[in-house]
Amino acid sequence: MTKKIPIPQHLGMPNKALTKSSRRKFIKTSALAASLPSFVPSSAFGANDRINFAGIGMGGRGRGDLNSFLGFSEIQTLAVCDVVKSHADQAKDAVDRKNGNKDCKTYVDYREIITRDDIDAILIATPDHWHAKIAIEAMMSGKDVFCEKPETLTIKEGQMMRDTARRFGRVFSGGSQRVWGDYNWFHRMIYGGAIGEVKEAWVNVGGPSGECYLPEEPLPNGVDWNRWLGPAPWRPYHPALTRGGFRPFRDYSGGGMTDWGCHGFGGALFALNLHETGPVKITPPDGKDIKNLTYEFSNGVKIYHGGGWGGLLSFKGTENEIPFRNNSKNRPNPPSVYIPNYKGQGGLSGDFVHCVKSREKPFRDIERAHRTATHCHLGNIAYWLKREIKWDPVKEEVIGDSEASRWIDRPKREPFTIG
Amino acid sequence: MKNFLIIISLLFIGFNSFADEVDEAISTAINFTDGKPSEPLKFLEAYAVESINNPDRRNLIEIKILDALPKANSRRAEDFFCRLLRIVGTKKSISVLEGMLDDKEASHMARYALASMNYKEAGQALHNNLNKVSEPLMAGIIDSLGDIRYQKAIPDLIPLLDRASVANNVTRALGLIGATGVADILIPRLSKTTGKAYQVTAQALLRSAENQIENGNNKEAQKIYKTFIDPSKDTHFILAGLNGLAKINDSEAIPLLTEAIKSDDIQLANGAAAIITQLNTDNIGEKIKDLLEKAPPNMQILLIGAISDRGDKSALPTIINLTKSDNIDVRLTAIQAIGKIGDSNSLLPVATIAASTTGHERNLARSTIANIKSENVQNTIIASIKETSPEIQSELVRAIASRAEESALKHLFIYAKSEFPSVRKEAIRGIGILGTANELSNLMNLLINPAEDSDRADIESAIVYNFRRIENNKIKFNALKEALKSPKPKVKISVLSLLGKNPNNESLPLIISTLKSEQSVQLAAINTLAKWPNEEPASDLIQIASDKKNQNKNSALDAYISIASKAKNPTEAYQKALLLDESKNSLKRILSGLNQFNCSSIIISGMDLGAHLSCDLIFSFNVCFLHPSCFLHSMG
Incomplete structure (x- = not known):
């Protein structure tokens, strides 16, 4: 491809929050990354x-x-x-x-x-x-x-x-x-090259779910408990479960890892353009050298569960970090870079409404949603089994670990067949 | 040796005490019901997890679980042991779990462990019990046989298709297992089923087709997909057939997709367009050229989008033609598509659009030119530019800048001397955007020798933007100092304007030195000094303002008043201005300035004020009334 001149930020004042070198790179990348917005009238x-x-x-x-x-x-x-x-x-x-x-x-x-x-x-x-x-x-x-x-x-x-x-x-x-709505500043900063090449990210969300041992309570009228349980293993009724308190329990949820994880990891994966693939290795903390559950990708990127410094998401690039540690509340304007996101009007719901009519893939298309959830599930499996998991993101299989493979799915309770 | 024995003994004691703890936890777990303390269960789960890599420990815990399972006193206790076997269970567990498959309460959790294990014996255990269990449990076993794709069960599954209560489960399982011949069994069932059963059969057939493709049996898959390409079927089934067929035989699929795109069923039409984007073949655009040209606008939009998304250049000539469509949305989509698949041949048509339209269409055309990903775009522009109108030339020059290829600046400097003002303007703008310190010298030369004097404002802007990217102030100052040596007054005037935009101690003497130049240059210098950030030039301005013969004296006085507020003693500065303002033209500004400071210093006594200033004076007096000392002083 023809060699390009690094294009300075278009007739505007430099972004004071960026270092000189990062600015240079950011300018170059943002100009090159800019592409035409896609639309279907x-x-x-x-x-x-x-x-x-x-x-x-x-x-x-x-x-x-x-x-x-x-x-x-x-x-x-x-x-x-x-x-x-x-x-x-x-x-x-x-x-x-x-x-x-x-x-x-x-x-x-x-x-x-x-x-x-x-x-x-x-x-x-x-x-x-x-x-x-x-x-x-x-x-x-x-x-x-x-x-x-x-x-x-x-x-x-x-x-x-x-x-x-x-x-x-x-x-x-x-x-x-949240993947776009809340975290698009991160995406613009990273896609725009404002912090250089990102090799590490931290996602601060809750931990994995576990078994449910809540005591049995009398089943009230108006609750179809068998249907609430559906494909999950049987257990006696407890009101917390039907009132939104099911998240800590493995039979119904992946816990904080999947609940806020689908937001946080979803955001990190999108920012790093890893949202339609998966990690190759997931290592749980060992209480010694490995402090955080660590996902490694084939391109060398690492995403950590927990840690960081800036709330839910932290990214470290070759030239800077976001959020900025000294002034995290004062976010600079991100580079002007077009990143395909919601179609139509009205956020994520509007995106869906638009795509139902146009038959386009929505922003959180099943592939992205599934890959993000898989990322969270793999973290859970590593936590639950306290062992490193090797993952083939193309075949979507655990490599060389039949015990870990057992957790890819769970046989469903009859008659609640899936698919 | 002695130490070794001690270590072994300690390990043995440790192991035994751990085993005791396991026994204790298991005996508690046997009697578990929800609500009782769960710590022993958590301990056992942790122990099981940690045993996976330790054959001895794994063997120990598995044996203990298998021993405890029949003794479990509650359904939940039994469930718990099955969960543990899912973690650590080996072939040893299979027979015990198999024995639970016909137990209404335990069957699911037995499958929960069995169907998770990757042992053929586990599949065999499920298969063995297929016809031994009651129907509700049979459905679960069939599901699990499908999930683990246990092929040997097929002969026993097929007869169960006739049993209504499990027919859907069997259909699903056959689809998941996906062996050759499944299609022959399931396709006839399509015509005999409706509703959920039809959907399950379709899903099974489509899954089976995918398995056949994986195994290289496209013929079998094709047979399945064609079954669904039938106008009497619901849209999503037709789309499934088209989608599948397109994966294995695009030449057969394209005419069908073309027909589907013309359908009144918008979902079918849009879905077909979406399938086109995923066709695994080249030159789709060429193959659907006629459709693309003649389809109604809404379909043209979808097709253009679909073809450009897949980067298919074969449709480019047609898409370029569609930029002339009567339909604005078709035009915009076509322009956008050129940005994705266009090449250097697309430049002129798009530049022509940019030159002849306004608003969004123009902006889209401009960004399209900037984004065309092709070699030699700039060379094509340069080769063709002379043959085009000035308006198109301007767009092409703009494109050279926005594309920012390495030699762009060289060409931009050439076009900065074009015979057409609009072309020069774009070229100079481009130099401003792209130029660095390396271009400063050429840019200053352009300032000294522009094609026309009217270009100077643009050149000055370009230099300002260029300066923003030069951190060394000395380089900037020296360039301006050198340019100031030009004998041309207009050059000096531009340079003075630029010096004023970056005021510093070094440039002040240079500006002051030009106060002795001819009137137009002196005026430019005065105007520059009027914006000076401190009072340094005050005395020089006063000097000119005091020179009754100097035509710029009023401008000098105005400039002096402008910086008076920055003086160490502003009141005194304004007082000086007041004395010099014989014409009273600037009195309003002076009084206004004085009001900002200590008004006790207003000296109005003895002055002959014109009637036209009464309003300002009234205002000033009002202020003074609020400050009696000031008023008295001024009256005195």
Whole structure:
């Protein structure tokens, strides 16, 4: 390729927060990295088309997600579903208020929604252990899916979800609004070359989940406990689980590693352009030399769980670090560099709405969502087994460790077959 | 030897005490129910995990678990031991777990351990029990046989397709196992099923097709995919068929995709366009040229996007033509696509668009030219530029700058002397953007000898931006000092303007020295000094302001007033200005300046003030009333 002159920042004052050398590199990289924004005009897919929509899993988070979709004129919400009746009723109230009628249907069994031919797209905000089953069945019935994060409970589930989406040409958006919405300053700084080549990142999120030994409590009316458990191993009822307190427990969630991990690791992976691949080695802390769980990638990049200095995300480049240690609150303007992100208007939800109509891949396409979740799951496996895991990110297999391979998936409780 | 024996003894004691702890934890776990202390269970899990790499310990814990499992007093205790076997279980555990498969409560957790193990014996155990367990449990076993792709079970699975309660599970399992011949069994079922059963069959067939492709059996896969390319089927099944076919036989898929793109079903049309982006073949653009030219605008947009996303240059001539479409969105998409797949031949058409449009279309065209990734773009520009109109030339010169190829500056300096003002303007702007200290000398020469004097403002701007990238002030100063030697007043005027933009002690004497030059240069120097950051030039300005014959005396007085506020004694400075302001033209500024400081020093007595200043005086007096001492002093 033709050799280029390093282009100085376009007729503007230099960025004072950057060192001279980093500025030079940043200028060069930002100019070269700038590319044309991609867009599909609304005329390509009939801007007035309505999307018939339904929500499954209408706890607090689900109702929050649903509300963000209710704001779109294209979205017509026809039904909501939850195994806890009061959750479904609250969601119905919100939909009916928006629609000015009483037509929104409520269901306890999500299959009532999946089998409705008049529904085009669904929101899944159930506990994590239900995501894969509902998402795959929805896509098999021709529906597009917006799924809260963590999108998967196991690595195999993610593979099956991705394969199903691709097979049937379905639009699947994962639910981390933070990967771009909250962390795009990091992405712009790094893609723009403002801190040089990044070889290390730190992600401060919670730890892995573990077994659940909560005491049994009487099952109240209005809770379908068997359906709440679904594919997960049986255990007696405890109210914390149906009230959002399921995250610390392995049968239903990967804990903080996957909950905020899908945000934080998702952000780090996107910033480092590693969001559609995976690590090659995951080493848990040993209490001696290795202080943090460490992911290593084939290009030499290391991502650490915990540590860092700047809140959730810290990056160290060859020329600088972000956030800046001395003045982390005063973030400089990032380089002017175009990074493809949400399509359409209205953040992550708007991106999904746009892509349902255009059939483009959304920002948190299943591949990215699955790869991020896999990254988190691999960290959990290394923590749980207290041993180094070698991973083939192309074949998506554990290398040379049959015991670790056992954790790629978990046999589901009959009759809750997945996919 | 003695020490060695001691160490061995200690290790043995340690091992035994650990074994005791394991026994104790296991006996607690046998009676576990939720809500009881969970520490023994956590201890056992940690012990199991740490045993994986230690054959002796692993053997010990596995035996103890297998011994405890039948004694478990609760479902949850039994579950717990199965979880441990999932971690450490070996072939030894298989028979025990197999024995639990027909237990309604324990079957799932037995599978939980068994189906996680990568032993063929585990698959055999599941297979053995396929027809021995009740139907709800059978579904689970079938699922697990599918998950582990246990081929030997196929003959026993097929008959179960007729059993409604597990038919979907069997279908799924056959798809996952994906052996040759599965298609012949499942394809006929498509026509006999609806709803969920149809979906499960389709998923199984498509999975099976993927397995066939992996094994090189494209023919079998093709048979499956073609089954779904049927207008009577739902859109997502048709797309699945097209998508699969496109992977293995694009020449057969392209005409079908072309038809699909014309469909009124927007989802099918858009989905087909998306498949085109993933076709594993070259020159798709050429193959769908007719479609691209004749499709309705919404499809043209999707196709242009799809083709450019895959970097297919074969459609470039058609896409260039589409930049002339009547539809603005088609034009914009085509321009954008050229940025991705265009080459040097695309330059002129896009430059023509940039030169003949406005707003977003122009901006997009400009960024497209800047982004075209091809060799020799700059050489193509240079070779063709002379043949084009001045407007297009301007765009091309702008492109030279924005593309920033290594020899760009050399050419920009040539175009900075073009006969067309708009071309020169773009060239000079480009020099400003790209130039470094190396270009300073040429830039100063351009200032001294521009193509036309009207270029000077642009050249000055370019020098200002160039200076921002030169950290050594001496280099900048010397360049300006040298240029100031030019006999041309207009050059001196430009240099004085530049000196004023970077005021320092070194440049002040140089500027002051030009106060003795001819009037236009002197005026430029005065204007520069008017913005000086301190009072240093005050005496020189006063001198000119006092010279009644000097035509620039009023300007000098104005300049003096401008820096009076920076004096050590501003009141005195304004007082001096007041005395010199015979025409009273600057009185307003002087009084305003005085008001900013200690107004007790206002000296108005004895002065003959013009009526037109009354308002300003009233204002000043108002201020003084608020400060009686000032007022009295000024009246006195």
